[in-house]
Amino acid sequence: MVYDKRSATFYRDRVSLSTVNGRIECEFELPADSPTPYEQYVLSEDYEFRASTLQYDKATDEFYFHITTRRYDSDDDEVSEDTEHHTVLGIDLGVNSLAVASTGTFWQGNDYDHWCREFEKRRGEMQQRGTQAAHNAVLRLGKREEAWRKQYIHTIANEIVSEAVENRCDVIVFEDLPDIRKRLPQAKWHHIWALRRLAEYVGYKAPEQGVSVEQVAPNHTSQRCSRTDCGFTHEDNRHGEHFECQKCGYEVNADYNAAKNIGLRYARKRKHRFRSSPTSGSGDAPVDVRVNGGLLNGESYQPIAGD
Known part of the structure; x- marks a missing residue:
């Protein structure tokens, strides 16, 4: 299964994944003999997260993530011709x-949230009346x-x-x-x-x-x-x-x-x-x-x- 940068967010020791039932978080372990340091690539400002592949190993009953990153100065990055400060x-x-x-x-x-709550309160009071006049008032309040x-x-x-x-x-x-x-x-x-x-x-x-x-x-x-x-x-x-x-x-x-x-x-x-x-x-x-x-x-x- 492939995850892009919108559906997978990696942290130091866990990952947040998008699923059909909402987002879930899973902890993971890094291989001790990894030749590519995790922090140097995934958590670095110099590299852009591209995609990750989740694979299941039936023999060990374990899941593995393979992560792809790309340095920001890769040749296929779009470069602005504007050289001004x-x-x-x-x-x-x-x-x-x-x-x-x-x-x-x-x-x-705070002020924005306060008045949104006030509008919601007034709308609820009007809806409880159940009359046509109250319904029309709710519509006018919504426009305001x-x-x-x-x-x-x-x-x-x-x-x-x-x-x-x-x-x-x-x-x-x-x-x-x-x-x-x-x-x-x-x-x-x-x-x-x-x-x-x-x-x-x-x-x-x-x-x-x-x-x-x-x-x-x-x-x-x-x-x-x-x-x-x-x-x-x-x-x-x-x-x-x-x-x-x-x-x-x-x-x-x-x-x-x-x-x-x-x-x-x-x-x-x-x-x-x-x-x-x-x-x-x-x-x-x-x-x-x-x-x-x-x-x-x-x-x-x-x-x-x-x-």
Whole structure:
């Protein structure tokens, strides 16, 4: 059985698999004599997970996974011809906060959740009456709620674009969203709706201001240490809203850490692709990630005076 990167997510000692009955998690053991270190390829920022094959050995009654990865600078990667300097704004979308930027700006979801609950409460009260007038009132309430939700998300989208423009960012980067329901199983429908619409609205508003919008793979962005001199990845690094690296001790808000990782992943990916281009010249693509108080270039921290 073959799993692609949407149906299989690998961690340090377990894997999450998509099945007909929902996702399941299984622990696994690595062969002691493996010539290809697991962390070097599967958990590395330099390699892209491509696919995995699950095989059953009837003789031993055991299952085996064979994983395929590819270095980001492979020849068949698409390479941009744009060699100008780029500054990236990473955006993490989630439950605790609707959005968090790599600059340290938070867009909380408390007010949004509160009014969604209020609309739900009013709708329930009207439906209990069981009259035609109440039914018509429910329909009118639904239209008002939809208009309010759209306007609320439009406002946040405008603020995210403004955040990019004010910080001289050329690119806004989100996580890839197709599997957001699986990534946030505890989120209610109106929250998932908000995150998808937010990315959609930013997607067409940002180019109007000269800012492009990109997406990167979501795996391990919440578990990886965003310090560029560390990068340690482990599920124990994150505890709810708090992130503490088990290797270097770096402590920070978990969503802010993820936002930086999203920006850094795009920066590293673009550098890898640019280096593989026959027209890359010096072999470096100048990409920085805007953070609170400076810039990260994927390799070191560059503080900017006055930020």
